[in-house]
Amino acid sequence: MPDTSSVVGSVSYIPTPGVSGLAANVSNPDGIGIPKTAKNPAAAAKFIEWFTSAQNQADFAGASGASKVMAGYFLPSRLSGLAKLTSAGGLTDGAELTALLKTSKPVFPKGAPVWYPQFSNSVYTNLHAAATGSMTVDAAIKAIAATANSLSAQ
Known part of the structure; x- marks a missing residue:
């Protein structure tokens, strides 16, 4: 939340440098999935839908004030949540960060390997x-x- 930071206005986002120019960014959101052994996959899917909604993601990161903040949840993992957080004024330079993350790519495009x-x-x-x-x-x-x-x- 910008009002609690001592570095607002002193730092900025930059594109990720690569070997021969700019590289894709990695947002690195945590993966959320349903184990094959889940006893109630429908309920798990509903929870994931709720948890990853743009509004909840923005709220967890402070868009609607401190009362809805989830400790340790600093940044929405979805661009739609990031846009809501930015428009609520909860993310300094959020438009720049959103633009950078539009080029993000997953570390493991086909899912994390078993190891x-x-x-x-x-x-x-x-x-x-x-x-x-x-x-x-x-x-x-x-x-x-x-x-x-x-x-x-x-």
Whole structure:
């Protein structure tokens, strides 16, 4: 929310640089899906529809005031939610960010590979350990590499 930030007006969005010019942006919203083993897939689908609606996405990020903010939900994952947040004045330079995200592409266009959850867990667990000092940076990088090597051998 702009009224609580000390850097409003001091930072701006820039296009993602690439090897030979601008590259596609990665918004990196969390994927939401329904497991094959779900006991009530229809209810799960309704929840996803509700959760990903443009208005709820904007509200969770502060478009309608602090009372509807979801802690840790900083930015709508849909352009329609981002547009609502921007038009409500809840996102400084939101028009620029929206324009950049229109060129975004998924990291995994066909969905995350089966190995990704284990790799991702290794990355965030080891980076967190290094950041908190319970593991050296060198050890964290080696642990992540070991996981990657193990998964690539499967």
